[in-house]
Amino acid sequence: MPTATQSTDMLPIIDFGPFLLGTKEGKITTARKMVDTMKEYGFMYVINHGIPQDDQDKMMEFSRRFFAMSYEKKMKCPHPDDGAHHRGYSSLGKEKIAQMGDDVNKKNVPDIKESYDMGNENLGICNFWPDDEDIPGFKDCIEHYWKICDETTMNFLRAIAIGMDLPEEFLVEAHSNSENQCRLLHYPPTKEEDLRNGDADRISAHTDYGTITLLLQDECGGLEVEDPYNKGVFIPAPYIKGSLVVNTADCLQRWSNDTLRSTMHRVTAPPVVSKTGYTKERYSIPFFVTANHDVIVDALPGTFSDEKPKKYGPITVGDWMTMRMSAGYKAS
Structure with missing residues (x-):
């Protein structure tokens, strides 16, 4: 486990433990660090985010088991x-993460990955499950992990609100019945040459659509984040055990x-490649956080003034997400 003062090439490491202890000083200090980093x-x-390591390990193991099933078994719960x-x-290549403004050639480069998604059924949107006899315990595990991530998300939202001088429950209330989504991702071995030459992607450069994302990743590597001071330059964000x-x-x-930055990121060839010329397979589990669909997104108090006017008009979260998600999904 890294210490709170360590950092990687680019990304700061925030120790969330002091916030969870609940002291006023610990919450304010952690919240400010978090918002300054954003x-x-x-x-x-x-680190010290509250999700037990055992739950992280179990979820990653079930992800491996799910994607190891036959295509026929996985297609019993099709997107x-x-x-x-x-x-x-x-299935592989079904989804293409398209960024608004991508040229036609870029949009036609396939994303070499497969995925499984589940979310909040309280919204009347059913989840599609594999047969329990094919992968016993899968449904219970992912539902448990979703609930833990949802609880952790609420603490992160409290920290963001405090760091932005908003009431502590301001963002939590906007996510009281949210469309949070847990996604299992598998990137199979791929020709390194194809990834380096741009003939294939794992996930091309993009930003996420919602509020925040919590990512659990394996040891493979390949996640890269755009340097905020060098547009177009991407820096590796390697695995750190126990972290999100x-x-x-x-x-x-x-x-x-635009006070908080939504940064471009991508998944490409990992730094260590086998002698076969193929990349290692990669597994990751993002938890995408989205506010209630009827919430109106308008500039938060304290983020605009006469000198810094509002840049955007109001829009509901539902309209925003429908617009972005439909543009990023390609049916095969």
Whole structure:
């Protein structure tokens, strides 16, 4: 486990333990560090976040077991062809993460990955599950992990609110029945040459759509984050055991009147490549946080003034997410 003062090439490491202890000083200090990091980098490692290591390990193991199943078994819970709601299994190349403004050639480069999505069923959106006989315990494990991530998210939202001089429950109330999504991702071995030459992607450079993202990743490597001081230059964000990678997403950037940064990131060839010329397979589990769909996103108090006017008009979270998600999903 890293110490609170360590950092990687780019990303700061935030120790969330003092916030969870609940002292006024610990909460304020942690909150300010978190918000300052979101302003400057948009990305951070968070340690002592409250999700037990055993739960992280179990979820990663179930992810490996799910993707090791046959195509026929995985397709018992297929993702619907539209991208309005992410649920179920998406096979290799079905989804293409497209960034608004991407040229046609870039949009046609396939993302070499497969995924499985589940989310909040309280919104009337059903999850699609594999047969329990094919992978016993999978449903219970991912539902448990979703709940723990949701609880952790609420603490992060409290910290962000405090760090922005808002009431502590301000953002929590906006996420009381949110469309948070847990995604299992598998990037199979891919020709390193194809990734380096741009003939294939794992995930091309993009920003996330919602409020924040909590990422659990394995040891493989390949996640890269754009340097905020060198546009187009990407720096590795390697695995740190026990940590979560947390980033600002587009809706929160808009909500904060561009005070908080939503940073471009991608997954490409990991730094260590086998002698076969193929990359190692990679597993990761992002937890995408999105506010209630009826919440109106308008510049937060304290983020605008006569000298810094509002950059965006109001929009509901539902309209924002539908617009962004439909643009980023390609049916096959």
